[in-house]
Amino acid sequence: MVDVAIIGGGVIGAFCARELRKYAISVAVLEGAEDVAAGASKANSGIVHAGYDAENGTLKAKFNVAGNKLMPKVCEELGVGYRNNGSLVLAERDRVGVLSQLKERGEKNGVKGLEVIGRARALALEPHLGDGVAAALYAPTGGIVCPFQLTIAAMGNAMDNGASLYCGFEVAAAEKTDGGWSLVSSDHKRVEARCVVNCAGLNAAKVAAMFGDDSFRIGARKGEYILLDKIAPPFVRHTVFAVPTAAGKGVLVTPTTDGNVLIGPTSAEGEFDTSVRRNGFDEITKKASSMLKNIPFGETISSFAGVRAYSDRHDFIIEESDETENLINVAGIESPGLTSAPAIGEYVAALCAEKFHARRNENFDPMRQRNRFKDLSAEEKNEIIARRPDYGKVVCRCENVTLGEILDALRQNPPARTLDGVKFRTRAGMGRCQGGFCQPSVFNTLMQEYGYRAQEITKKGKNSFVITGGEL
Numbered sequence: 001m002v003d004v005a006i007i008g009g010g011v012i013g014a015f016c017a018r019e020l021r022k023y024a025i026s027v028a029v030l031e032g033a034e035d036v037a038a039g040a041s042k043a044n045s046g047i048v049h050a051g052y053d054a055e056n057g058t059l060k061a062k063f064n065v066a067g068n069k070l071m072p073k074v075c076e077e078l079g080v081g082y083r084n085n086g087s088l089v090l091a092e093r094d095r096v097g098v099l100s101q102l103k104e105r106g107e108k109n110g111v112k113g114l115e116v117i118g119r120a121r122a123l124a125l126e127p128h129l130g131d132g133v134a135a136a137l138y139a140p141t142g143g144i145v146c147p148f149q150l151t152i153a154a155m156g157n158a159m160d161n162g163a164s165l166y167c168g169f170e171v172a173a174a175e176k177t178d179g180g181w182s183l184v185s186s187d188h189k190r191v192e193a194r195c196v197v198n199c200a201g202l203n204a205a206k207v208a209a210m211f212g213d214d215s216f217r218i219g220a221r222k223g224e225y226i227l228l229d230k231i232a233p234p235f236v237r238h239t240v241f242a243v244p245t246a247a248g249k250g251v252l253v254t255p256t257t258d259g260n261v262l263i264g265p266t267s268a269e270g271e272f273d274t275s276v277r278r279n280g281f282d283e284i285t286k287k288a289s290s291m292l293k294n295i296p297f298g299e300t301i302s303s304f305a306g307v308r309a310y311s312d313r314h315d316f317i318i319e320e321s322d323e324t325e326n327l328i329n330v331a332g333i334e335s336p337g338l339t340s341a342p343a344i345g346e347y348v349a350a351l352c353a354e355k356f357h358a359r360r361n362e363n364f365d366p367m368r369q370r371n372r373f374k375d376l377s378a379e380e381k382n383e384i385i386a387r388r389p390d391y392g393k394v395v396c397r398c399e400n401v402t403l404g405e406i407l408d409a410l411r412q413n414p415p416a417r418t419l420d421g422v423k424f425r426t427r428a429g430m431g432r433c434q435g436g437f438c439q440p441s442v443f444n445t446l447m448q449e450y451g452y453r454a455q456e457i458t459k460k461g462k463n464s465f466v467i468t469g470g471e472l
Contacts, residue, residue, distance in 0.1 A: 002026040002164070004352055005183055005193035007171055007207055009036035011151040012333050013199035015345030017158035023349060023358040027163040028191055029155070030183060032170035032203075034461025035421045036414055037151035039201050041338075042424060043225075043274065043306025045252060045262065048143035049336040050087060052106025052114060053244055059316040061109040063340035063347070068111075068141055070342040075145060078153035079370035081257035087142030087239040088122060090291050093134040098243045102137050113140040126238060128292045142239055146257050147338050148424045152414065154341075157368045159413035161361070166191065167414075168461070171200075174210040180326050181211070195326040195355065197348060202272070202309045204317075204331035213323035216331060217312040220272050223265025224280040224305040229432050230259040231299060240291055249335065251287040253295065258427065263288050263295070265306070274305045301432050310334040318344060320351065328352070374400035395445075396438035398431020406442060410449045417450065419443065420460040 004020055006013045009031030020027045031038070048071050054060035075082035091099050096116075103114045115138045122136040123129045159165055169191070173184040180194035200207040205218040228235075239254040253263050266280045281303070288295055311317050311332025321327040330348060333340070352358070373381065373391060384404070385392040391404030409416045409425035416422045419429070422442050429435030429442070443466065446457055458464045 001179060001192040001194065002028045003193065003356060003358075004028075004195050004197060005030060005181070005191055006197045006199055007183070008199035008201055008204075009033070009151075009155060009165065009167070010039055010041035010199065010201055011037070011147065011154070011338055011341045012330055012344055013197075014151045014154035014158065015341045016197055016199060016330065016348045017163045017345075018154045018161075019345035019349035020352060021158050021161040021163050022361055022364045023353045024361050025349075025352055025356060025358050027158065028193065029158070029163060029165045030169040030171055030185075030191060031165065031167045034167050034418060034458070035416070035424075036155045036165070036167070037148040037424065038460070040306050040308050041151045042148040043304055044147050044223075044308070044335075044338060045225075045254065045265065046144055046147045046256060046338070047087070047239055047252070047254065047336075048082070048145055049339045050106065050114070050139035050142040051109045051111045051336070051339075052089075052102045052137065052139060053249060054109060054336065056105060056108045059318055060336060060340070063316065063318075063343045064336040065110045066343035067336070067340040068143075070346075071143065071145065071339065074342045075150070077366045078150070078157055078368045080146060080150050080153050082143060082145045083255075083257055084141070084143045085238055085255065087139045087241060088126060089137040089139070089241045089243060090122070090129070090133045091135050091137075091243050092132045095243050096135045099135055099137040102244075106139070111139065111141060114138070126236060126240060126292065128235065128294055130289070130291050130293055132290065144239060144254060144257055145338070150338070150341075152425055153368055153370070156413040157366065160368065161364050165414050171207060171210070195328065195352060197328045197330060197352075199330045199333075201333075202307060204309065204329065208321070208327070208329055208331070211321065211324045211327045213321045213327060213329065215321070215323055216317055216329070218309050218332060219312070220270055221308045221310060221334075222268040222271035222274070222305055223308060224268075224276050224284065225262055225264030225303060226281065226284055226297070226300055227302040227304070228261040228263070228296060228299040229301045231261065231296060234259070235261055235296060236292065242287065242291055251284055251291075253288050253292055258430075261299075272307055274307060276303045276305050280305075302434060308334045316340070316344075318347060373402050373405055395441045396426070396428035396431065398433055398437070399427040401426045401428040401438070403441075403445070406445055407449065410445070417446070418458050418460050418464075419446070419466065422446070
């Protein structure tokens with residue numbers, strides 16, 4: 001039996017696990033998919049929000065601002081790329097008044113440095129500003145981070161410090177025991193825990209109901225994105241928003257920490273699938289083009305969609321259940337959930353530590369340093385290649401990813417076992433050719449490392465087989 005079982009291996013579950021291991025609390029993470037970051041945590045904007053958008057007094061506001069402050073240190077500890085690039089909210093003349101309202105709201109939330117600036121200054125910050133833009137809200141504390149690498153690194157750090165991860169463990173039932181709960185998977189495996197933290201995303205209400213808690217509902221909102229190739233010089237430096245609406249922050253244009261340009265999302269209510277639509281592209285291009293001129297859509301290399309969970313309370317749900325014992329619900333974590341994750345993890349860990357009267361884990365190591373090989377100096381590269389010749393073989397030419405990095409992704413916590421698992425850890429397959437050159441090499445490396453047959457290799461687990469039919 002573990003002290004705490006976390007249901008859900010997204011960014012919230014990962015940070016809850018990491019923070020819990022800072023105490024003498026045993027942790028198991030149960031993830032229904034074949035890898036962590038399988039849902040919204042891998043398909044979102046990657047924005048570290050400043051905190052001006054959330055309504056005053058909400059949990060969104062509280063954890064957004066706290067998470068924003070924590071993010072630089074967290075990313076340094078975990079070896080994850082982070083950039084404090086600042087953000088701009090653009091307004092046409094008839095909506096300039098909204099910017100002052102956002103500024104006032106942000107200041108009440110505790111956001112520092114907010115300014116409403118005129119067109120001339122905004123144009124100096126972003127030269128491709130649309131002709132209709134009259135003013136902007138400048139938020140210097142805004143930033144960007146890679147969402148899936150953040151999730152993987154946080155989970156890996158939790159595992160390095162003793163947490164257990166069970167992928168492919170889809171919780172089907174929860175049975176009350178004398179000591180807490182027995183969680184049963186759809187294939188009849190069991191994990192017993194004294195307390196359960198429900199971080200199940202879109203399935204959070206369904207999971208809560210298994211424990212007898214029917215106190216909230218979860219809705220779904222799909223967002224589609226367009227990803228552009230790396231452009232030199234950078235097309236956009238800040239994260240650029242339009243004035244937000246009731247449906248969300250709307251379409252944005254932002255650089256990524258890896259040098260791409262990300263544009264989106266749409267907002268399709270009640271859709272659970274992650275397909276992309278032609279009319280979604282049309283919506284993105286129209287809205288983005290009103291914000292910035294001459295966006296190089298011809299450099300598009302990929303598109304994708306993510307599904308965001310939100311609660312019927314229209315705020316985060318982070319609380320011990322009033323309906324049953326030893327259940328903490330962490331649900332409805334929509335935007336700014338990624339930004340809030342480190343702070344939510346701290347809060348949940350403190351709740352559990354108080355419950356168990358747990359002492360601090362003096363052996364906890366927060367560091368998970370990872371230097372991307374292509375960013376090292378020639379001297380540093382040669383030193384590594386002398387020790388590890390596999391670092392001298394480039395597998396992904398678009399992203400300059402080496403065989404050594406791919407092997408590390410298969411051997412470090414949490415280990416990759418699929419093509420997408422390797423891609424999200426190393427970026428092999430994320431460049432202009434989208435895996436056309438490197439995927440066969442990654443495929444063969446998975447076979448050699450794990451002893452898989454070709455027919456067992458999947459893109460993302462379960463039935464996503466790459467090859468069917470006869471033997472190779």
